Amino acid sequence: MKFFLMSTIPAFLHKFFLRDNFPFRKLFIITLPLLATVVVIWKFFIVFQAPFRLDYAEGFIFTNTMSIFRGMPIYHSVESAPYIFGFYTPLFNYIGALFFKLFCPSILVLRVISFIFYLATGVSVGYIIKLVTKNLFAAVLSAFLFYSAFIVSQWSSIARPDMLGIFFISFGIAVGMTKFKKNTTRIILAAFIFSLAFFSKQSFVFAPLAFFLSSLFQNKKEAWSFAGAYAFFVVVCVGLLHIWTHGEFTRQIFVYTSLVPYGNLYTAFRIAAITGISALPLLIIAIKKFFQDPKSFFSIYFLCSLLTFCMLLRDGGIQNYLLEFILALILLAIVGVRWEKICTYPARRLYPLLVPVIFFFFLWSYTSFPWETKIYVTERQDVFQKEISMIKNGSKILVEDPLVAYATHSTVELDPYTYGQIADSGSISKNKLFTDVRNAKYTYIDDYGAFDRVPGFMDVVNENFRTILLLSFLKPIKPFDYSLYNRNTVTDTGTLYMYVPGKAAVDD
Secondary structure, eight states: OHHHHHHHHHHHHHHHHHOTTOTHHHHHHHHHHHHHHHHHHHHHHHHTTOSSOSSTTHHHHHHHHHHHHTTOOSSOOOSSSOBOOOOSOSHHHHHHHHHHHHSOSOHHHHHHHHHHHHHHHHHHHHHHHHHHHOOHHHHHHHHHHHHHOHHHHTTTTSSSSHHHHHHHHHHHHHHHHSOOSSHHHHHHHHHHHHHHHHTTOTTOOHHHHHHHHHHHTTOHHHHHHHHHHHHHHHHHHHHHHHHHTTTHHHIIIIIHHHTSOBOOHHHHHHHHHHHHHHTHHHHHHHHHHHHHSTTSHHHHHHHHHTTHHHHTTBTTOOGGGGHHHHHHHHHHHHHTSOGGGTTTSOHHHHHHHHHHHHHHHHHHHOBOOHHHHHHHHHHHHHHHHHHHHTSOTTOOEEESSHHHHHHTTOOOOBOHHHHHHHHHTTSSOSHHHHHHHHTTSOSEEEESSGGGGSTTHHHHHHHHEEEEEEEEEEEEEOOTTOBSSOOOOEEEEEEEEEEOTTHHHHHO
8 A cells, every 4th residue: 555655646746736627737827927917906906095196197197187077178278277287198088088977076086987998998808818729728828928027007097098098008919819700890999999089098109000000011902001091080189189179289299298398317217127127028929929020010019119218218208108019019919929839838948937937926016015005005194184174174275195185175386397398498487376375375284295397396395384293104015016117115295385475585
């Protein structure tokens, strides 16, 4: 009996790991992306009801959505107050305003919308891979790789148009690769969906470019039909928005954004380096597949998506510019793997290769744990309550987080960072704003650091205001966006100032 056990157990283990159809090796590959996805979903339910902003742009996107909800324009002159810009093309705001009518005007509604499109994009990615590879495991893995990527998950719970735009990009690819009875229908529908991505956020243009270029190698007539349809949808809608907003749409989306300087060298290099390191296995597979089949859509899309790294050079450029690169990388890498060999590849050679891959999957998804995010939300909410308790309801205030203004029944008057970018270029005058600040139009100024982007503004504040509250935590905590891109802990959030009559004269 003893001899039988000693002889059969090793044989059983040998068969356990080597049988061709055994799912252990697949489970080994997918476990970490799956767990990381669970963490992302877990953290969404921790943060989505937070009463404060989770990202710089979130509050002002909420403000613009509220403007549409109340029947007011979001593209208007910023020569005088309110100095609020139309950050992006408006589709997310209109969808948000519709859901405000159906439910309630709340920031959590916009966060739920983003999260739904985040989930929908993963499904779309899986569909594309299943369509191309006919492999269900590859499709599921691609979806979880998308969900778990920290460069994606950071934006999944935020009231921003990024998830809406990347969904339309992935959906457009899915439609463009699906067989229709009539090719014309497929081409026009894909062009329309890609145009929706543009009107979600104007930087989502690389997939339609790749679709056009790859089509040129297969059917030039179809390629130009697609280009014509896409141009028609975009140009006509831009023209209508230009007329409807008396030129403010084109001024803010195209003119003002072109004035933002490109000198963000250190940040751009750092983000690019971290992205490359964390995605190294996928990059190796993708580059190999690119040289094997350079004319395919996936290869051309990957090449086009590299242009997104150039946008990191913009003042204020951050990693969400790389969302299309992440999508293109996943698609090309997954189709570049010969999945039929995964089950038959010798275990003694496969697992030594998979161990470093799993390590890089950890880097790919590295972020704060849910309980750490819970600490951040709790501590930040305590500070937020102190913040709004110091501000008299209905006061005239300048805030960096518009949710502070809404919580105190005040109006939102200024987006300091974007205003600073445009004022720095000389396109708008700061005189009216500075005069209003000096003449006590605003009782409070709530600064988290962005007001310093407006040249000379903090000098005016220091002359006429005094600090009434330092927004800080008792101990350093991990921020909401804690990841390889941001491994700093947070202690100070900002400063709340109050106007003091005659302070400048007293100081003199």
